[in-house]
Amino acid sequence: MFLTTEIDQCVACVKYHQASADVKVSLEEEYKAHLRRKDQAQEAKKADKERTENDNSFMSVIFDLQSVLQIPSSKASLTYYMRKLIMYNLTVYEAAAPNKAFCFCWTEINGNRGSCEIGTCLLKYIKSLPPNIKFLPLFSDTCGGQNRNLQISALLLYVLQNSQLEVIEQTFLESGHSLMEMGSMHSAIERQKRFVSVFCVNDWMNIFKLARSKRGKNKNKPPYETEELKFSDILDLKELSAQLIKNKSIDENGEKSAQVASKPLRNFDHHDVYKANTPLEGLQSLNLNFEHPLPRRSIQFPRSGQAFCYTQPSLNAIWVSWAKYVPSELFRLQKDLE
Template sequence: MQVLSKAKGEEKDKLKKEYEAHIKRKEGSNISKEDDKKRANIDKTFVSANFDLQKVLQISVSDAGPVYYSRKLCVYNLTVYEAAPPNKAFCFTWNECNGKRGSNEIGSCILEWFKTSSDIVKEVSLFSDTCGGQDRNQFVAALFLFIVQTTHVEVTEHVFMEKGHSEMGVDSMHSAIEYAQRDIFIYCLSQWLTVFALARPNHNRNKNKEKNL
C-alpha cells in the first residue's frame, strides 16, 4: 500500500486494480476452504485437506558449540492436515540423502496420503500455497489425473491460496512440532518422528510416517 500511495495517475489506477484483484483472490480462496470444510463435516464421500512442506529441519540439533557450527543433515517434512474431525494429520519425512524437495518428492507423498483414504471417498479437494517447484506444476497436476484414473477417487480439486495469505491447518502442525522440539536434542531421523508424535499426544501416533524416496 505504501507503493500505491506514492504512485500517480494511470500507474496508481493500475496498482489499485491489481491490489483489489489480489484481495478478491484471497477472499475467494478462503471462502472455498471454509465451504469445503463444512461439506467434509457432513459428506463422508468428500475429503478436504491442506498440505505444505515445513521449513527445513536439521540433524543434529544440540546446544553443544561444535555441533552448532558443524555441517547439518537436512530433513524435509511434508505435512497433510484433513479439515473434518478428527482432523487427521500426517507427516511424510525424508532426508537429503533420500531425495530433494521438488515436485517428484511432493507428488510421491501426496500419493501415499491418497492411499490412506477410505474406499467410500469419491471426491477430494486439496489446498496449498503457490510454490511452483513443489505444488503448482505439471507433475503434481499429472498425479491428480493418475489418481482419478487408477483409484476409487473420481474427482480431485487443487486450490491455490493467494500468495502472502496461505494460512492453513498445516501451519498449526508446524508450530506444534517446533514447540515440542524446543528442549529435545536430535541426533537421528527417528528422533524427529518421536517429536512429531509428541506434538500431538492425544491422537494416533501411527499417523506419523517416514517416507523414504
C-alpha cells in the same frame, strides 16, 4: 483464527502500501484483484471444510512443506557451526474431525524438495483414504516447483484412473495469504523440539508423534501419523507426465490457452482439467490427452532415476564431525554398519 504476523508478509500488499500516491493509482486494480482472489480461496476452503463435516464421501485436505529441519540439532554451541544433514517434512491435514494429520519425511540423501517427492507423499496419503471417499479437494500454496506443475497434474490423473475417486480439485491459495491449518502443526513440532536434542531421523519422527497436544480441544485427536521416505520410494513424475499429458496449451475451442498455470484446477473422472483464474473470470476447459474420455489403461509408473545427493566419504565426514556430540551408542552403530 489466524493472526497477522510482523514478518513474512505478502509481497504484493507490502509493495502497494509502501508505494507513493501516484504509483498506488497504477497498482489499484491489481491490488483489488489480489484481495478478491485471497477472499475467494479462503471462502472455498471454509465451504469445503463445512461440507467435509456433513458428507462422508467428501474429504478436504490441506498440505504444506515445513521449513527445513536439521540433523544434528542440540543446545551445544559448537553444533550450530557444524555441517548439518537437511531433513524435509511434508505435512498433510484433514479438515474433518478428528483432524487426522500426517508427516511424510525424508533426508536430502534420499531426495530433494521438488514435485517428485511431493507427489510421492500425496500418493501415499491418497492410498490410505477409505473407499467411501469420492471427492478430494486439495489446498496448498502456489509454489510452482512443488505443487503447481504438470507433474502433480499427471499424478492426479493417474490416481483417478486407479482409485475410487471421482473428482480431485486442487486449489492454490493466494500467494502471501495462504493461512493454512498446517501452521498449527509446524508450531507444535517446533514447540516439542525445544525439549529434546536431535541426532538422527528417528529423533525427529518421535518429535512428530509427540507434538500434538492432548489438552483442550485436541484431547480426542490422534497423534500425527509419521512415515519416512527412502530413495527407492521416490517416483519419477516427470516420466509419468510425459506418458499422460500430451496437450499443455490448447483449449476445447482449439485456441492456445494462457491459463495453463491458473487456479483452481479440477480433475474429473472423465479426465478433463478445468482451469480458471477466479470464478469471476469464467471457466475454461483443457483436455490434457486429446481423448474424451481418457481410456483407462495400464501406465508404467517409473521410479526416480536421480542420483544420491551424497557419496559415502562425505557421509563419513559428517559422522566424524559429530562424534563428540552424538550419543555413543549411535556412533558405535554407524561404525558397525560400515
